Amino acid sequence: MTNPRLGFAGVGKMGGLMAARLIEGGHPLIVFDANDRAVAPLVKAGAMRANALADLAAQAEIVFASLPTPDVVREVALGPGGIVESATTKLFVDLSTTGPRIARIVAEGLASKGITAVDCPVSGGLAGARNGTLALMVSCPAIAYEQLQDLLTVFGKPIFVSEIPGAAQTMKLANNLLAACAIAISSEAFVFGVKGGLDPKIMCEVFNASSGRNTATLDKFPRSVLPGTFDFGFSTALAFKDVKLCLDEAEALGVPTPVGSAIRHVLGITQAMFGPESDFTSMVRPFERWAGVEVRSPPMVLNEAEQ
Template sequence: MASGQATREPGGAPLGFIGVGTMGRPMARRLIEAGHALIVFDRDEAAVAELTAIGALAAQSVHEVADRARVVFTSLPTPAIFREVALGAGGLRDGETVKILVDLSTVGSRIEKEVAAGLRERGIETVDAPVSGGAAGATKGSLAIMAAGVGAALDEVRPLFDVLGKVFVVGDQPGQGQLLKLLNNMLSSTAFAITSEAFVAGMRGGLDPEVMMAVINAGSGKNGATLDKFPKHVLPRTFDFGFPVGSVCKDIGLAVDECQALGVPMWVGNIARQVWNHAAMQDGAARDMTELVRYVERWSSTEGLDA
């Protein structure tokens, strides 16, 4: 859609979008294609160029976005980067126009609460809205959005969520969305780790991997790994789910820390965390998370299907 056809938000301001990487870029694209004017910022010039080619405006800094957009989305990789973008010098906190931050990142509830408090001092409300569904869900507009925030801010941005997926209102305080997202990711990554071990054990015992997955998915052992990641990304040996091991380590680490802070001992979660961290330390941080299977094969002295 050409920029001249784009719909500006109340007050004539475009939407802002900071962080247009693996997840942010397809979400920003969907907003543009739905007719919204966007001003975007990312250090990756190629990612920004992909969006300006379909009508986005390119900002030169976070501060420019905050000066021009009333509603700003963030999709950022780490808690430290999120804090710097929101509260650092020249960050959102210093913007003249921004009134609502919609954070789509996975950064943990403690940082989310800190940022929300810092922004509220400047009259900026935060809608904590992490997403689940991966890059494929972001592209298709089928993400699960776990939104928490005060009513007026949440009501204003809720129609925008419809472009990205299905919204679940999980609370009225920033941080509640983050907690649920971390619990979801911890369940997902733990399921993948134990499924990898079961898969490799079955191969060592002579089972056909396709038959194994079919039987598990017809029984009580099915989970997100057996239903989706293994059939689509492991059995074909493409390992292209689109989420790196290092990001799994970040998310499960945040999840375990937050659960322990709530008084839950996390025996199983800590073990799963160690498995992922061990893979990351063996040159795996940048590899696709589905390649954990290869590490389990190596640790088990088992040849993979592509050996």
Template sequence: MGTGTVNRRRRTHASGQSLTHRNVIMADQQLGFIGVGVMGRPMARRLLEQGHSLVIYDKDQRALDELGALGARVAGSVREVADTADIIFTSLPSPAIFKAVALGDDGIVDGCAVRILVDLSTVGSRAEQEVAAGLAAKGIETVDAPVSGGAAGAKKGTLALMIAGKPAVVEQVRPLFEVFGKVFIVGEQPGQGQLLKLLNNMLSTTAFAITSEAFVAGVKGGLDPEVMMSVINAGSGKNGATLDKFPKHVLPGTYDFGFPLSSVCKDVGLAVEECQALGVPMWLGNAARQLWNVAAQQDGGERDLTELVRTVQGWSYR
């Protein structure tokens, strides 16, 4: 913790200086990263490439080995990360896992070094608020920071980060966010970033679902797929699916966007529940949720989300 104390003093002294200088100051600070999977691994890699000292933990040994070869210190437990790093990033797959990592036995809450938790996961506002309250009782600050842009954006550093937290705390870690992509400050309360992220994901995945139905109908009616996408993108029907996912991952037949059906089901489910808790009925959201759930149950949740097109084709040619 001695090094962390020195760094904190230097950051306070440098608060009025340039972003470049603040990046240099933070480069020698010990950071932690828990959850180095599809999204976490490329984000952790970018931190290492920027010269940051990083201690990591995950249950996937291959991911640990890859980052260890790049200079990351591999911890044997969540507690070891929390006893080593004063700023910890988490990128975890579900609310239950996030809460266990943060508040469970030998979790982040028990760490002797950690003072800020930055959550990059998509876990919903209720889980975020519960963890924030539990950590606050131990003097640990939290920043709600879900990301959008997929694995490709994580690799390129072009993610959109939806940040909610105390302004003074956010300012301490903002230079690190800019390693990942573009920063949007959406509020000061834990859970506000989560809400916006879930709304974004619901819009994105619902657009992909209806585009899949339209695409299959057009092909079945004899339209050329390439021509169809070109016309739609020149007209009023264009959306994220027609502009990006179909041209890059469906039309070439690669189906490799990098986000599984199971994660879509989790995110859409959380989005619908949050909106309903706010009194919004969610007629279309519930329909999209049902479609994704059936597709995952029928053909497997580990498949890439872009393979929904194949599921819709199967339903249409019976």
């Protein structure tokens, strides 16, 4: 495909930042979102506005989508006025987290109309989307990956997982389970240390120089918990959704998840106490309340590799 026409459906927090990178990279882009306010800054930056999803699909050969739930992804891909009805679209690149079952349903439904589904969930949060440093997990036919690889590098580092539909979703759910687990267990450790009189900044330094090091101690705690900003950029509701999807898929495969079940419980408590739109780094806050301490310190200076 030479200079294919690009479309982007779903330009909220993550999608808007990724769409902006395509525009900044000089790629003409057609955008659609049910929220006009999300579309406005992209139109100002040079994108064309589609009045409806069907309008976008009728014009774009490659459609990217960044959508909040599996049901919305299925509706956009296969519902009335969706991608499946397009005579123009050849590749549907789903950047959302849906779980492998929905990915397979979408792939089968689109294949019946000659459209290739590319499963491409991303990891790296708002900072990764803004800076083009996301990790992109990709499953699709190899020929489709070859066609898309250069475009995907606009968002970050694409990693080809498999040609099996839904394989990238399985990879993403496993990753997000680990990420949530790191925050939960780090929360327990930090609260324990602070209650015992330790400085959380010093704790972080020790963890990151020793065997306790993980993604939460390296990034999420120094960036969003120690300064008390809780602004890493991923909501508790989305983290809960992803962990629940992972556990549902694990159950279907007959894989026991006692630790994952505990993480889902902690996320459920966090959501109940601080709301679904709270940042998922707020997982530390129930532990703080129960222990009567706060894990706070002046913001730590991150080196360039951590930013």
